Amino acid sequence: MTAPGPDSLLEVRDLRVRFTVPGGTLSAVNGVDLVVRSGESVGVVGESGSGKSATCLAILGLHPKGTRVDGSVLFQGRDLVQLDDRAMRSVRGKQIGLVYQDPMAALNPVRSIGAQLREPLMLHMGMNRKQADDRAAELLARVGIYNARRQLRAYPHEFSGGMRQRIVIAMAIACQPPLLLADEPTTALDVSVQAQVLDLLAELTRDLGIALVLISHDLGVVSSIADRVAVMYAGRVVEQSAAIPLFDAPRHPYTSMLLDSISEVENLARDEDLPTIPGAPPDLRRLPPGCPFAPRCPRVEERCLAENPPLAADRPDRQVACWHPVSPETAVDLEGVR
Numbered sequence: 001m002t003a004p005g006p007d008s009l010l011e012v013r014d015l016r017v018r019f020t021v022p023g024g025t026l027s028a029v030n031g032v033d034l035v036v037r038s039g040e041s042v043g044v045v046g047e048s049g050s051g052k053s054a055t056c057l058a059i060l061g062l063h064p065k066g067t068r069v070d071g072s073v074l075f076q077g078r079d080l081v082q083l084d085d086r087a088m089r090s091v092r093g094k095q096i097g098l099v100y101q102d103p104m105a106a107l108n109p110v111r112s113i114g115a116q117l118r119e120p121l122m123l124h125m126g127m128n129r130k131q132a133d134d135r136a137a138e139l140l141a142r143v144g145i146y147n148a149r150r151q152l153r154a155y156p157h158e159f160s161g162g163m164r165q166r167i168v169i170a171m172a173i174a175c176q177p178p179l180l181l182a183d184e185p186t187t188a189l190d191v192s193v194q195a196q197v198l199d200l201l202a203e204l205t206r207d208l209g210i211a212l213v214l215i216s217h218d219l220g221v222v223s224s225i226a227d228r229v230a231v232m233y234a235g236r237v238v239e240q241s242a243a244i245p246l247f248d249a250p251r252h253p254y255t256s257m258l259l260d261s262i263s264e265v266e267n268l269a270r271d272e273d274l275p276t277i278p279g280a281p282p283d284l285r286r287l288p289p290g291c292p293f294a295p296r297c298p299r300v301e302e303r304c305l306a307e308n309p310p311l312a313a314d315r316p317d318r319q320v321a322c323w324h325p326v327s328p329e330t331a332v333d334l335e336g337v338r
């Protein structure tokens, strides 16, 4: 488990999220440990279904009713898992901003942009309408919307997808929260604007001293802005490290294979299939007893099938959950397991 630093802002400890599904329980998050320090950016990466969004929603208390959430989410001295709905609403509006994949889901289509930007400012910051209007225009300008004051009267459908996501980012930072969670913030956007929106997120959070948790299935996206990276597999963090050492010398075989598949994409000829990691993630309704990556792992040994390795300190500021981590000399060869 990660040792909390003195400046840790968010400490997720042994978070578990279980959904009730027909015929049983689906264990989407199985003991996530994650620390975010003030002002840093942490990338959370993993394949589809690895529990990234379920973790994010549970941190914010936005999971559907009937979901079982255990563990703790310490934020500024309080455990968010224990807070009631009313207290969580205030945390969400004021202290933790959220940006997710589809900007239209975050915006109300029948209210003007100005009305939606004013709301948190008046509710949480005690501003009057004039002050909130001035601040809303400033925020829109800050995220790159031209003629900001005039645009306050416009409605969401009048903007392109990229511009809408800029508006959602303005709303998310309106109350200057110390933490912003961004769940696949560019996945639904045109490729041509993805990099611009990512750059905006990176620049704004850096300039305003906001800590950023950037969730993505795309290691390339995460590598461009994260100071630290947590790699998720089957509802757990399997490797966590400063970004550069993780990309230079991954320790978990899954991280290593993810990185290999990216470099293969970069070298891909037009008519080749996209490389993927062979095999499929486990069925989260009945997880195997050992390491959930074992059935796909080229380094699997007997112990891996019997015991699930804990996320343990490996090197300074680095944790890995693996009985047989990769060393730089024995990097996993993806070709070898196809």
Ligand SMILES: Nc1ncnc2c1ncn2[C@@H]1O[C@H](COP(=O)(O)OP(=O)(O)OP(=O)(O)O)[C@@H](O)[C@H]1O
Pocket: 019, 020, 021, 026, 027, 028, 046, 047, 048, 049, 050, 051, 052, 053, 054, 055, 064, 217, 284
């Ligand atoms: N409300 C729900 N009810 C039942 N199962 C759910 C629910 N939400 C998510 N799941 C399941 O939980 C697992 C984790 O889902 P989650 O959305 O957290 O994955 P993810 O890592 O965000 O994937 P993606 O990259 O596709 O967004 C998946 O198996 C998913 O099908």
Ligand SMILES: [Mg+2]
Pocket: 052, 053, 054, 183, 184
């Ligand atoms: Mg998701």
